[in-house]
Amino acid sequence: MTRFPLAFFSFVALSDNTPENHRDYNRWHLMDHRPENLALPGVAWGERWSRNVEVTGSPCVNDEFDAIDYVAMYWFDNPVEKSVAEWNQLGADSFEWGRGPLIPGVQRPLLGFFRPVKGYAAPSALVSAEVLPFRPNQGVHLTLTRFDDARGVLAHEHHAAEDRELIPELLDLAGVAGVWTFSFSHHQNVTMRPRVNADDPAGSMRIRLVYIDDDLASTTTRLQEAAAAFDTEHGYGRDDSAVQTLASVPLRTIVPFVDW
Template structure:
């Protein structure tokens, strides 16, 4: 997908029961997401859930351990105009009394990333640019921090991902493809409290999304096994360059059925 920038939101609902989750899902799926998709500068947007039974299938730092939902939006050029429209909608929504400031909702990551590269599995029969539009059963998401983003060790790690890990994952049953993203900057908006106080440097964070055609839980087990198998190709320095902040399966949300 030809896009200069994407936006990720990691959301936690604090002390929330079924009624609170339903209210949040109704707002996001029936109000917030349609309003964003109607913006001329938005190419596409989607969201996924991380239910309780998915958490044991991954690893998470303290900051992201309670993540319940992940949303992402792809922007198009001219990106400056697209981001202004995006910001204006947030301000307008606040004035309408329709969010995005919602009691109990904590956004642990509100950040813009630059798309690095897309990969499509032969089984998907589409190009990487089509993957975001293609229906999926869920994702496998990895958020990592590289404290020295331009070091030789980080470069080796990225080369390993591109030439060994991701090609190895594309051969797995249930994997449709993958995209990688490099951190640009955190969002700052007057209608929202600052989500991330860490002054992360550009390119110090990395997200890898693996798009899934099969049940996310058993496919995640296969992804983890293949990742462990291929990790032997990394030097100790390259392996140590990556701090995994969140590695988890996510489930596609089916409106009304999953609320």
């Protein structure tokens, strides 16, 4: 359990994939957008990572997410309705200031609120799971999974096996500081950003976020090998499976002024 009742994930792709556009987007997000959000009293923390295509090929399973370049997330504090309302209002205000998120070429295949399910800290981290988001990291490994029946038997079996088999194995891997799991709540309701799959029910997607505090490449290899063996053992990800992985990507921590 966590005192933070809600998290938000933004998956971003730059359709005009030039160094200049990446520099402009990074500067806007890290020097303007993220600080404005972190200053809100209801935003407990926010972080952003970049896709690292050099790490094990950075595989994505689903074409919809194969082009993502960045993932950002925010943790919201109680009272969550007020916190999210103020956060949404900031987005509307920044548009009026001429400093909004409508940057040419920026695509967002997923803008969604997720409910934190459970946090796990590796013994090597020496902190609680609630501290992990605030702790420096080399990056994260993100897995996005979709379930045909969000409240069905197969989804329940997946959650149990992930909690009792896979995650304990991941926590023992060198370089893993801990893990958080998240269950899909709802899409962001912003009319100026059209979205697909607006009717996805609660629980239909799940994020497993693994925090990495050592070499990203070697830790990613160990993570992906363990996850692949887990999926194969349980039959997840096959063409006929009701449990499908949409994305499995290593994401690198962005260093301001260095990574642009």
